Amino acid sequence: MPDFILNALIVGTLIALMAGPLGCFVVWRRMAYFGAAIAHSALLGVALALLLGGYLVSAAAGTDSMGYRLGISLIDDPWPVVLLMSLLLAYGLLLLQRRHLLANDTLLGIVAHGSLAIGLLIVAMMATLRIDVMAYLFGDILSIDNNDVIAMSVLSVAVILLVIKQWRPLLSSTVNADMAAVEGVNIHRTNFIFVVMLACVVALGMRIVGVLLIISMLIIPPATARRLVYSPPQMAIVASVIGVLDVWFGLALAWYADLPAGPAIVAVSTLFFVLGMLKPQAQQQGQGQSA
Amino acid sequence: MTVSSDKTSEPLIHATGLGVTLGGTKVLNNIDISLWPREILTLVGLNGSGKSTLVKALGGLIMPDEGAVTRREGLRIGYCPQHAHPDNTLPMSVMDFLQLTQAAPGMDAIGVLEEVGISGLENRQLSALSGGEYQRLLLARAILRKPDVLMLDEPMAGVDVAGQSDLYQLIPQLRDRYGCGVILVSHDIHVVMAATDRVICLNHHVCCSGHPESVAVHPEFVSLFGAQIAETLAVYKHQHDHSHDLHGDTLGEGHEQGDHSYCEHDHA
Structure with a gap:
């Protein structure tokens, strides 16, 4: 097995593991469109990273300075800027939503498509760099090198640990934010942590399935898991397991049938969801004894 | 026999000059309100009159734009929100x-x-x-x-009539058992009156407040809810309250909110 497949397997598995519990919260909080808006705007982050990288490189004028190396690494690897961009945007959206300026879905639609369009324009206008936009829109597992694997693994594990640690306040504020607040949960802090974790999934998952498909790694596995489970932790774990299987089967499909990896993973995920629909909804526990 | 509210000590929650603006609209204006230990306080008012907002402001869920809310130190609040189905x-x-x-x-x-x-x-x-x-x-x-305080926002929403009266009996029982103060929000003025010590009629400001009987005949309450409702309500109360000595009295001077130490009454 070539290195790039192994790298994609490792990173994809870690992303699926963290997308399981986070995706559950996205589904429970009805934030699928919020996640999609952050993901679409990631392309704007890519464009800004490339602009900044290009500027640094040209300013260095051929010398092997710090700025030059930073510029090259930004062009090669825009995801730290994407992470920052997603974070700022997500937090800005949270603040805007709190002011109830527009209907949520309208506001999110404007942000998602506005930022995607501007990102595409910036990339198109860059004369000095030849950028394969498709790699960002639909993922490019070839771009993951060994250093990426290490950085992404550290970040994924950190997010997984954080979601475990914050589980109860996150869940409580998801069920009812006002009750949680009265009971001492800091809602703003919890929302902020959630959005940070979401931005991490977007920035990392972008490499595998791309900005247009990353939200499906968050919502399809939990939707598939929903019919099999009775409690929130069960749903998070089952969603993670399903997500990992999606990645493995999807990469295998891409490898053997010579197909693009991102769409293959999402197609497999969708197939699992449809198969899951054939199974009747899990019977409610305790229904018989108390109905 | 219920235990009547205890006004000899400090109020559990006390707000003065409370004002809240939401989305450019002034929802609450210059509200003075206190909740006393062991008291069941009911907020009535039409939809959109600011009842839920007031409860949230008292519970610390909304920061007021004007005035101040003082909660007793270490006050534990139990809050039942409206429409909370996840x-x-x-x-x-x-x-x-x-x-x-x-x-x-x-x-x-x-x-x-x-x-x-x-x-x-x-x-x-x-x-x-x-x-x-x-x-x-x-x-x-x-x-x-x-x-220490139980806040119930429209607890009867989606509950059938039989269930409502059960639930209303439960509230004074819980108050007696835990000695907590209760703030109850309702737009259903009929059922509420039976199990409450004090009623505040809200329409962005405090229209009137006092014992259920006196509020029911208060001119502002009557104009807000309509004369007929107010009348049936007053009759309803009279039939169910036997030891009260203020029959039919309108809310006058001497009957300001927070001043009901002379009102002995019995909600069977």
């Missing part, structure tokens, strides 16, 4: 729901479920609960914290 995509049992909160020492989930009359439902999924069962579950979670 999304159906969330698989959660009654027990999981109760475990979201930190139970006070000596309180346990099974015990409170029994207390609110839904014992045996601990493994039931939330999505399979009826409206009445869900309201009782919210109440169970609130009292699991052994609160």
